Structure formats: C-alpha cells, structure tokens
Amino acid sequence: MTLWTAPEAEAATGGRAQGDWAVSGVSIDTRTLAPGDLFVALSAARDGHDFVAQALEKGAGAALVSRIPEGLAPDAPLLIVADVLKGLEALGRAARARTSARVVAVTGSVGKTSTKEMLAAMLSEQGATHASVASYNNHWGVPLTLARMPRESDFAIIEIGMNHPGEIAPLACLARPHVAMITTVAPAHLEAFDSIAGIAREKAAILDGVEPGGIAVLNADLEQSPILFAKAAECGAQAVGFGAKAKEYRLISAEITGDETRVQAETPLGPMAFSLATPGQHFAMNGLGALAACAALGADLQRAADSLARWTPYQGRGARERIALPGGTLTLLDDSYNANPASMAAALAVLAAARPEGQGRRIAVLGDMKELGPETEPLHAALARLPAMAAVDRVHCIGPLMGALHAALPVEKRGLLSASSAELAAQLAEVVGAGDVVLAKGSLSMGLAKCVDALRGMGQGNALSRDKT
Structure with a gap:
C-alpha cells in the first residue's frame, strides 16, 4: 500500500523531492524502520541526518531531510524541507485533511x-x-x-x-x-x-x-x-x-x-x-x-x-502474568511504565483486590514518582495512608523520593529501600516467592522494567500465562 508518493509529499510540505519515489510507511528510528518507509531525520538526542545513509541501506523508500548528508548517492531519494519537524507536521496535517x-x-x-x-x-x-x-x-x-x-x-x-x-x-x-x-x-x-x-x-x-x-x-x-x-x-x-x-x-x-x-x-x-x-x-x-x-x-x-471484553492491558500498563516457580506460581502485575499519585492509587487498589495463593502475600515494588513539584515528598508519604495499603503485606521502595513512603509505612510493611531498580532486582529472589502477588510500578526513568525482568527470570521455563501485550 502506498502511503505517500514523491509529488504528494512535496505538495504537502512545500519541500523539494529528489527522485520519483513512493513510500508505504513513516519512521523516525532506523532500528524499527521497515523497507519502504520514509525515514524522518529528526534531531533529538542525535541528529537524524547522521542515520540517513543507514536508513536507505536498510531499504527506506526515501528520507525527509533539511540538508543533504555527506556520502549519499547523487540520486538518493529525498524530500528536502527547511525544517524536518515542521515537514513532519505538514505531512500529518495533509494526511488528516485527505x-x-x-x-x-x-x-x-x-x-x-x-x-x-x-x-x-x-x-x-x-x-x-x-x-x-x-x-x-x-x-x-x-x-x-x-x-x-x-x-x-x-x-x-x-x-x-x-x-x-x-x-x-x-x-x-x-x-x-x-x-x-x-x-x-x-x-x-x-x-x-x-x-x-x-x-x-x-x-x-x-x-x-x-x-x-x-x-x-x-x-x-x-x-x-x-x-x-x-x-x-x-x-x-x-x-x-x-x-x-x-x-x-x-x-x-x-x-x-x-x-x-x-x-x-x-x-x-x-x-x-x-x-x-x-x-x-x-x-x-x-x-x-x-x-x-x-x-x-x-x-x-x-x-x-x-x-x-476481549481487551487486556499490555506490558508495563497493568498486564498480569503468572510465572512458574518451584512450589507454585507468582502473579506479576506489570504496571512499570509510569507513575503518578493517581495511577499509583489505582494500581495499589488492584493489588489489594488480588488473591494470593496459599500463604502468599501482596507485595508492592514501587519506584519514585517524578515531576511532582514542591509537594513531592508529602505526595510519596501519602501513599502510606491509602485504604489499599491496609491489604498490602510488604512494600519495597526504590529511589530517594520513595524513602518518604518507606519512612511513613508501619514497620511491619517496610521492605527493602534501594537506590536503584538494578540494586533491588538483584535481591528480589530473596524477598518474593510462590503464591505472592507482586506489583511493580514507578516513573519510567526509574527503570522498574529491570525488576519486572528479574521476576520473570525467576520462572522455571516460560510463564504459565501472560496477558496479551
């Protein structure tokens, strides 16, 4: 399926097309680029123009650029605009209009x-x-x-x-x-x-x-x-x-x-x-x-x-997995993608309603919530007063901000307090086990995915069941 032809993209952006090309997709990342995509050379952490040659070698149908990178063939398929981001916006505007x-x-x-x-x-x-x-x-x-x-x-x-x-x-x-x-x-x-x-x-x-x-x-x-x-x-x-x-x-x-x-x-x-x-x-x-x-x-x-009724959350957004362990299964609630006080309260309510197996416990692995301004520490400490916390058996905390929650928790609920997700991940096998229900949640920059991967790694073989992601 053709998404954009060179004349269409040229008209949409007011740019100049080099070559007669057609593309079937749009990509900003050479790692996920598919053959036939238009590669958009955005400048963020790295200048996308540095990856245009690589994108074309991987089969990109053309590249959206604001300058012609060195080393390209004279007939390289390009769409040249004054500003790449504005060019992408123009493509979006035209796609919406048509x-x-x-x-x-x-x-x-x-x-x-x-x-x-x-x-x-x-x-x-x-x-x-x-x-x-x-x-x-x-x-x-x-x-x-x-x-x-x-x-x-x-x-x-x-x-x-x-x-x-x-x-x-x-x-x-x-x-x-x-x-x-x-x-x-x-x-x-x-x-x-x-x-x-x-x-x-x-x-x-x-x-x-x-x-x-x-x-x-x-x-x-x-x-x-x-x-x-x-x-x-x-x-x-x-x-x-x-x-x-x-x-x-x-x-x-x-x-x-x-x-x-x-x-x-x-x-x-x-x-x-x-x-x-x-x-x-x-x-x-x-x-x-x-x-x-x-x-x-x-x-x-x-x-x-x-x-x-057939929808389920995907990985990092509340997906539920059962992981085989010696002597039973561990239930993982993977909500590790992001966190703020409201989403943390919702996730803890789900954990509180979960049913551990046998002598299992409800365990929360929580990382810092970022970008909360001057009330950051009180907002972290306030999690201890949520009604759902009454049903949670142990809380393991990651990061300096979660230290406020750790201090506010009753002593019997306090778990480990770690500086990083990697540090806690290395200890998880010692503090969780068969029958437990474990919630992992924190802001994306805290890297709670390391803890999620560590929990999955405890499994014997494949997870018994994994929600669609």
Missing part, C-alpha cells in the same frame, strides 16, 4: 494509553482503524501518527500528552478530532503547573481542536470536572459525561471478581452490562468513557462492549 476517517483524540493525567488501546480494540472490529503506536503522544508523536494514517481509514485514535503548559492545544488543532476524551485530571507534571486546576485547564485545551459540532467525552467525577465542562461550552462542543456522577454514561457498579471486572452502567440507550478481562476500578471508568467515545463516533455500542 481522510474521511472519524477521529477521536484522548488525553488525561492517567489512563490515556490504555484507553487508546481499548478504543483500538473496539473500533477495529467495526472498520479500518488507525491508532497511535505505544505512547507517541508528544510534539513529534502526534504528527508522526497522523502522517502514518492511511487515507482509507474509517476511524483514527490520536493520543495527546503534555509536560508543560501550552502543549496540548496545537496538537489537538493538528489532529482536528470529531470526539475528544479526557480520562482524568490528577497530580502529574505538577512542577510545571501551579495547581491541579492548571493541569485541568491544560487537559481541557484538547477541546480547542474539536471539529465544529464535535463531542467532548468528559470525566464527571472530578473536583475539576466543572473546568472541563465549561471549556466544552466555550468551544461549542457537546459535552457527554461518564462516571458515577454523570448524566449520560453513569457508572452504577464495578465489581472485581478474580481477574475480571464486571460493570453495570446506565447509558443514553438504556442499561448496559459489560466486562473487562482485567481487574481495576480505573479500567472500568476508562472503559465506560471509551464506550461513550465509540458511540459518539457512530460505532455500534453493544458490538463495542463485546470487543472491550
């Missing part, structure tokens, strides 16, 4: 990637669906996702994130969603904002990009919900609420039974029951919001609920 796909954009302090994956699982069974890869939700991830969108798409799901004020609105205006969903507002990136209300206003900026007559799917259960609904009114978007306090998609109950969450809700089409093949109140909430978004896009609500 498709008739119904577009949904998702943001939120917690749960946007999982919700995006829920939406992909539901919509892909009702039409050709294009979605963001992994957590490609920033200033290059959003235009890259758009530039990769086939023109024949029926649905598109764009994840939008932020670290600082002013980031979301330009990306939302690039995506031009018909539906925008805000999962929640919580303390995250507080060092860049003066308050949670400031975070709410930034999340609400996704509504600046909503198409005329569009729909805002909003969490109705937050202290900051009035900010979100006021922004919808300001932008002329129809507001649709989800949650226990919502009028439109009202959560009646979410019952966790083993590895499943059973949900009862009221919707504009009447009562609805649906299930998730993973435990978690937060998954139930985001699932309900995702169903509201599907309906807003024109998808069949019951078919979407049936598809949602």
Whole structure:
C-alpha cells in the first residue's frame, strides 16, 4: 500500500523531492524502520541526518531531510524541507485533511494509553482503524501518527500528552478530532503547573481542536470536572459525561471478581452490562468513557462492549502474568511504565483486590514518582495512608523520593529501600516467592522494567500465562 508518493509529499510540505519515489510507511528510528518507509531525520538526542545513509541501506523508500548528508548517492531519494519537524507536521496535517476517517483524540493525567488501546480494540472490529503506536503522544508523536494514517481509514485514535503548559492545544488543532476524551485530571507534571486546576485547564485545551459540532467525552467525577465542562461550552462542543456522577454514561457498579471486572452502567440507550478481562476500578471508568467515545463516533455500542471484553492491558500498563516457580506460581502485575499519585492509587487498589495463593502475600515494588513539584515528598508519604495499603503485606521502595513512603509505612510493611531498580532486582529472589502477588510500578526513568525482568527470570521455563501485550 502506498502511503505517500514523491509529488504528494512535496505538495504537502512545500519541500523539494529528489527522485520519483513512493513510500508505504513513516519512521523516525532506523532500528524499527521497515523497507519502504520514509525515514524522518529528526534531531533529538542525535541528529537524524547522521542515520540517513543507514536508513536507505536498510531499504527506506526515501528520507525527509533539511540538508543533504555527506556520502549519499547523487540520486538518493529525498524530500528536502527547511525544517524536518515542521515537514513532519505538514505531512500529518495533509494526511488528516485527505481522510474521511472519524477521529477521536484522548488525553488525561492517567489512563490515556490504555484507553487508546481499548478504543483500538473496539473500533477495529467495526472498520479500518488507525491508532497511535505505544505512547507517541508528544510534539513529534502526534504528527508522526497522523502522517502514518492511511487515507482509507474509517476511524483514527490520536493520543495527546503534555509536560508543560501550552502543549496540548496545537496538537489537538493538528489532529482536528470529531470526539475528544479526557480520562482524568490528577497530580502529574505538577512542577510545571501551579495547581491541579492548571493541569485541568491544560487537559481541557484538547477541546480547542474539536471539529465544529464535535463531542467532548468528559470525566464527571472530578473536583475539576466543572473546568472541563465549561471549556466544552466555550468551544461549542457537546459535552457527554461518564462516571458515577454523570448524566449520560453513569457508572452504577464495578465489581472485581478474580481477574475480571464486571460493570453495570446506565447509558443514553438504556442499561448496559459489560466486562473487562482485567481487574481495576480505573479500567472500568476508562472503559465506560471509551464506550461513550465509540458511540459518539457512530460505532455500534453493544458490538463495542463485546470487543472491550476481549481487551487486556499490555506490558508495563497493568498486564498480569503468572510465572512458574518451584512450589507454585507468582502473579506479576506489570504496571512499570509510569507513575503518578493517581495511577499509583489505582494500581495499589488492584493489588489489594488480588488473591494470593496459599500463604502468599501482596507485595508492592514501587519506584519514585517524578515531576511532582514542591509537594513531592508529602505526595510519596501519602501513599502510606491509602485504604489499599491496609491489604498490602510488604512494600519495597526504590529511589530517594520513595524513602518518604518507606519512612511513613508501619514497620511491619517496610521492605527493602534501594537506590536503584538494578540494586533491588538483584535481591528480589530473596524477598518474593510462590503464591505472592507482586506489583511493580514507578516513573519510567526509574527503570522498574529491570525488576519486572528479574521476576520473570525467576520462572522455571516460560510463564504459565501472560496477558496479551
């Protein structure tokens, strides 16, 4: 399938095409580049122009550059623009303009990637669906996702994130969603904002990009919900609420039974029951919001609920694995990709509801939560007071900030306090065992994946079961 021809890309970017080429994909990384991709020579930690020759040798169909790197053949297939990032944005803008796909954009302090994956699982069974890869939700991830969108798409799901004020609105205006969903507002990136209300206003900026007559799917259960609904009114978007306090998609109950969450809700089409093949109140909430978004896009609500029942979290985002050990199994809750106070509370609630085997225990392996501003230490210490902590048997802490939690815990719950994930990973085999349920969670920079890998490495052979990732 041809995604871009040289004349199309030239017209989209205002650049100059060298050669007559066609590409079937768009890539920014030579490690994952597929033959036929357009390689985009972005400059980040390294200048992408240094890898153009390698990309072409690996079969790239062309390269998007702002200068011709040394050593290329005179007829190397190129698209030459003044600025590579702006060129990628232009491709994204053109891809959005040429498709008739119904577009949904998702943001939120917690749960946007999982919700995006829920939406992909539901919509892909009702039409050709294009979605963001992994957590490609920033200033290059959003235009890259758009530039990769086939023109024949029926649905598109764009994840939008932020670290600082002013980031979301330009990306939302690039995506031009018909539906925008805000999962929640919580303390995250507080060092860049003066308050949670400031975070709410930034999340609400996704509504600046909503198409005329569009729909805002909003969490109705937050202290900051009035900010979100006021922004919808300001932008002329129809507001649709989800949650226990919502009028439109009202959560009646979410019952966790083993590895499943059973949900009862009221919707504009009447009562609805649906299930998730993973435990978690937060998954139930985001699932309900995702169903509201599907309906807003024109998808069949019951078919979407049936598809949602087959979705499971993927690696690092709440995936559940059972690992064979001598004498039994260990259950791993891999939520290691990222963390803030709200997502930490949700993950600990899942751990508290888990059922250890035999004499097993509920064990948390927790790393520092970053970018929380001046309240960092109190926010870490406050985890000790969460209701879920009453059911947790032992907490192993990683990093200087988690030292505040370690000190706040009752002595009988205090586990190891380590400076790094690598240090704790080397000791995990001594402090966990068969029958235990182990949660691993922390900010991405803390490298909790090392602990996850160490737990998997304790297994005898392959994991007995592993959720789809």
